[in-house]
Amino acid sequence: MDQIFSPEGFDQTGAGPLYLQLQRRISDAIATGRLQPGDSLPPERDMAALTGLSRVTIRKAVEGLVASGHLIQRRGSGTFVAPKVERLEQALSLLTSFTEDMARRGKSAESTWISRAVHSPSPEEVMALGLAANARVARLERVRRSDGIPLAIERASISSAFLPDPETVTGSLYAVLEANQCRPVRAVQRISAANLGPHDAGLLNVAVGAAGLRIERIGYLPDGRVVEYTRSLYRGDAYDFAVELKLDPERTSR
Structure with a gap:
């Protein structure tokens, strides 16, 4: 740790701004394993004393690493190396749940519930679910986790006739x-695409403004009735969505 924050090696002239030099030191230490996920960094004033850099420079370097997902900050606790997030590829051609997706990969699927209750539907829910004005809707809001890492926020609306x-x-x-x-x-x-606001970023343990993927799903029964209206926010650093494309059948028949 002392070597990472040693005052030696900072170049005042040709190696770029000092905050970027410090960022490179910390990110290199994370990449090489000298800093492990969950390790805490010294407080800002201690890093300034160790490096000989100003607290403004330290703060700018740390903010950049938080924004890039290398570090996380917990109010009242300090700054920590972010946990490693395995990037997952999700096929768009399969109609599966988060639980089924994780089970297929041999991973755990966990929920931190925010709310589960029956409400009067909003105008948006009435339109999406095709509800009567006097209908009721079950709303389920939760953070979906795998192996303890928050990956998505799921907000599902289901007619109370079905749930x-x-x-x-x-x-x-x-x-x-x-x-x-x-x-x-x-x-x-x-x-x-979405940039996560303070509330959602806090739930997913990422920096405010971090990249996310907003997915709106409307699910149908065999008879054509709508059963599900779900709005989810996925961490942009954790998911790649893939879809198989085929040549137009009309083109192949010519």
Whole structure:
């Protein structure tokens, strides 16, 4: 640790701004394993004393590494090396739940519940689910984790006709819907880029403004009725979404 923050080696002239030089030292230490996930960095004033750099320079270097996902800051606790996040590839051609996705990879699937309750539907839910004005909707909001690492925020809306008691959902939502004979058999998804605001970034343990993927899914029953309206936010540093493309059948038949 002392070697990382040694005052020797900082170049005032040709190696770029001092905060970038410090960033490179810390990121190199993380890459080579000298700093491990969960390791704490010295307080800002101690890093300034060790390196001989100003606290403004230290703060700018740390903020950049937090924004890039190398470090995380916990209020009242300090600055830590961020846990390593394995990048996952998710096929867009399969209609599966988060729990099923993780099970297929041999990983755990965990939930931190934010809310599970029945409400009067919002205008958006009425439109998406095709509800009557006097209908009720079950809302489920949770942070989805795997191996203890938060990967996504899931906000699902289901008509109470299909899910009268959202408290019955403890793991896979699709497993409960399947038991109720109303699991979706097809879905339409829309994916867009998002920068995470303070609330969602805090839930996913990433920097405010970090890149995310917003996914809106509407799931349908075999008879065409809508059963699911889910809005999810995925960490951009953890997911790659892949889809198989095929040549237009009309083109191949010519």
